[in-house]
Amino acid sequence: MSKAQVVHELGPPNAMTWQEWPVPDPGPGEVRIRHAAIGVNFADTYHRGGVPHPWPVPPCPVVVGFEGVGIVEGVGPRVTEFDSGDRVAYGIPPLGSYAEVRNYPADKLVHLPDGLDDRQVAALMMKGMTAHYLLHRTYAVQPGDTILVHAAAGGMGLILCQWAKALGATVVGTVSTEKKAEAARAAGCHYPVVRSRQSFAEVVGDVTDGEGAAVVYDAIGRDTLRQSLDSLRPMGVCAAYGHVSGPPDPVDIIRDLGQRGSLFITRPAIMHYVARRSDLERTAQALFKAIADGILDANVNYKYALRDAVKAHEALESGTTIGATVLIP
Ligand SMILES: NC(=O)c1ccc[n+]([C@@H]2O[C@H](COP(=O)([O-])OP(=O)(O)OC[C@H]3O[C@@H](n4cnc5c(N)ncnc54)[C@H](OP(=O)(O)O)[C@@H]3O)[C@@H](O)[C@H]2O)c1
Incomplete structure (x- = not known):
């Protein structure tokens, strides 16, 4: 059993309830991840609030969020690239990252290079890969x-x-x-x-x-x-x-x-730009290099306990935040 921020009816930030959330054994092609840090994105507020978004929210009850870093705790059948103990990161749907533990498709997951900080990457996986495709592919900045x-x-x-x-x-x-x-x-x-x-x-x-x-x-x-x-x-x-x-x-x-x-x-939307495994890997590697080279800092200016995700959403939606927010399980 894991705890998660569960939305029973789409609505304002307090639509999220901190409660027990069962996590089944990972299915075929899935990996079970124990989160170390979870990125908070404006898109999470669209999903929670029922605002239209290119990635539609699944039926309630639902756990929002799609950016996180953690350790693999178990792998399902047919997973060959990941093992228990691996440090991993992701930044695309399916939703479900506002949880201590979750299952996630191995084909959308990447290994985290040594030396990169969990919180930096949790804040940069989705936003940094988005910046990469916006600046290099949507329009190639010269x-x-x-x-x-x-x-x-x-x-x-x-x-x-x-x-x-x-x-x-x-x-x-x-x-x-x-x-x-x-x-x-x-x-x-x-x-x-x-x-x-x-x-x-x-x-x-x-x-x-x-x-x-x-x-x-x-x-x-x-x-x-x-x-x-x-x-x-x-x-x-x-x-x-x-x-x-x-x-x-x-x-x-x-x-x-x-x-x-x-x-x-x-x-444009991130999930279309990294839908192919080769694009995901290329984009994630470019991001990791930009972090390692000192080009990018995530500016993680707000850290909330996962149980306080409601406050994190209120702050983000108020439009007053500077830089990024992460949740710590
Ligand atoms: N398409 C994609 O692939 C993709 C991927 C990642 C993020 N995004 C989008 O990028 C945007 C930024 O996401 P983020 O997580 O980094 O959020 P954010 O930029 O940290 O927060 C939103 C900012 O928007 C400004 N803003 C202007 N009008 C606002 C309003 N009515 N309410 C709230 N804020 C308002 C505020 O900055 P000022 O006070 O300076 O105006 C606020 O700080 C979101 O629209 C998100 O959906 C898209």
Whole structure:
């Protein structure tokens, strides 16, 4: 028996109940993991709250979360790559990480290299692999590109700023407060913009001599998407990879994309980019190298006991956090 944060009916943070949660023996292709640290992501709040998401939430009762690090405690039939005692990490569904112990498919799991810290990796597995595919595959950032990153001091934002700077990009990043502007600047954001004080589209225009950004990474959604499109250069790419302020209004491909300059828009999601085992391994190895090389720090600024996950969700949804949050079983 393990304890977990169980959601019996989708709703606000206190829809999660800390209770006993049975974990059967691992089935074929599954590994049983005892978590050492669990990453908290905004997507967990969508799943818990019933907000639409590319990965639909299974029927209740359900345990949310899909980022974690731990030790293998047992393996099911047909698992050959993992053994009891292995340090492992994952950052894609199926859901169920807000638990002391869980079963997880071996084909979505990776070994954790020695020397990497459990909490760093728990905070970076999902967000770091996301930053990798956004910066290398959704749009391949080139040295000299100007890029726009929203919520630049958030968990994802600080990672994007660090990695994009290392790639040689000029980063314009939006935030809600001066304190967050400082955090974004420290992570490599060249031009932090407090959204309530300045138009970020104008700042991008100034920085690029009127041309516009090569790409915008917009996970705010409803409140920012239109102005994000206004910030792009012709043929620029809008990666609408989240919607913390709510799902954006529908996009008209003629007016919104065509008339603004043959823009591209996509709603990318991590599970599609690492669905193939070869992509998962390549992306995880690139992430581990970036951590080992000192390019990325997860900025784990909030650590909660797993039993206090409700508080972690309240804080994240308040929009006041800087950097990443992990849960410790
Ligand atoms: N598609 C993918 O593959 C993928 C993978 C990982 C994450 N994501 C998305 O990335 C986004 C960020 O995730 P995260 O876990 O790193 O969260 P986070 O950025 O640490 O927290 C969200 C931030 O969004 C900003 N925000 C703006 N309007 C908000 C509102 N109405 N309510 C709450 N926050 C608001 C706040 O920053 P300011 O105060 O500076 O505005 C807040 O700190 C989420 O949308 C998530 O779904 C997508």
